Amino acid sequence: MFWVTLIIKTDAAHAELLSDILIEQGALSADIHDAAADTDDEQMLFGEPGEICGEIWQNAEVSALFDQNVDIEEIVRDLTKAAQFDRPPSYRVERVEEQDWVQLTQSQFDPIQISSRLWIVPTWHQSPDPAAINLILDPGMAFGTGSHPTTKLCLNWLDQHIRNGDVLIDYGCGSGILAIAALKLGAQHVTGIDIDPQAINASEENALRNHCNSSDFEFITADTERALQLPGSADIVVANILANPLILLAPLLSNLVRSGGRIALSGILSEQADDVNSAYQSWFDMSIAADMEGWVLLTGIKR
Known part of the structure; x- marks a missing residue:
């Protein structure tokens, strides 16, 4: 046929x-x-x-x-x-x-090396480096498979900056990839927040697939009472969304970070960096931490 x-x-x-x-x-x-x-x-x-x-x-x-x-x-x-x-x-x-459409789709997604110790591996592949930190993640309904430059920028930054015991909030968690990576890199607790209930479900499933301890993570929708209890609780807030939502959310995201904590913002085109940077300068000492294929990662330390 x-x-x-x-x-x-x-x-x-x-x-x-x-x-x-x-x-x-x-x-x-x-x-x-x-x-x-x-x-x-x-x-x-x-x-x-x-x-x-x-x-x-x-x-x-x-x-x-x-x-x-x-x-x-x-x-x-x-x-x-x-x-x-x-x-x-x-x-x-x-x-x-x-054709075998499942096999064809799977063939388009190979393991992705993020750093010398961090890989993203679909479930149908063997890890190229079993000794590495391997994030087991399949393409699905929620954004975040690790292939996009914005996600790679965030993962590389987390690999360099997560410290044992950190508390992290992933705002716009999508597939949960950043929150799960943070746990595997040493974070004590992560909270993923998203407006999409499907993203919350996907994040929870991915966390369990990656053998994360259920007491170390929570994924919640942005309109829950629990989300209102988080201000000032995070050592790190990471948000991989897009420039306009990041600008609108600046007061909310800034309020989630403790004094001396860090923020990492992605989903920003190079030409949008100044506008996003200006939105957060009232709370943070901001800078461009990295760029890739026309996208930038903005980070800051809260004063």
Whole structure:
């Protein structure tokens, strides 16, 4: 068995319309992507949570997956009529063979070395270094597999700065990767906070998978009474979110850190660093601790 993918070249004004029409015509799935992806002309789009970006690539492609028995020419004729085009759009067809999709997905995620002693290892792999600190973590519904530069920046910083007995708060914990790493690096207790209940569930499962003692961690949603009891309790607060939420959360996050404690902020593009830095300078002596692929890690010590 196989499937066919119909790929139509279009522009920003028509991409969403074509995607909707293809779904109505029975496409199993449809997506919009940059026609220049992986070339020098690739157009990067960035947005923050809560913002309406309103942008689609000017040179776009709409890909729609169909069963092998469909009549592509008929679909294109019907699409041309439904979209009120004068002539059929430019398109191509690709064949998609049946595969072991689980195995294919797993093959895209190999162990990741963070430092000389810290690795992230999916459950289907053997650790390349059994003597290292290995974080057993699979890609899932919550952000944080260790592959993104922002997560790597945080993990490297924790590897260098966690001390035995530290109390840490991971705000926007996602998969729990930073909190779990902190425990394995010597923290006494970690608290992960997130607005998404699925992230809380994922973090708890990952912590248990990594043989963390249940008395040493807690994962809670941001609106719980327990979250209100945390101000001033942390030796370290780490938040890998995005620039705008970090700016809005500056008073809250700053209040979680004890005097003399540290804060580490990630999810910040280089050009956003000054704005985030300014938001925290009232409480911390801030600096750029590291950068990677256009992202920066800001850290500070509370006065």
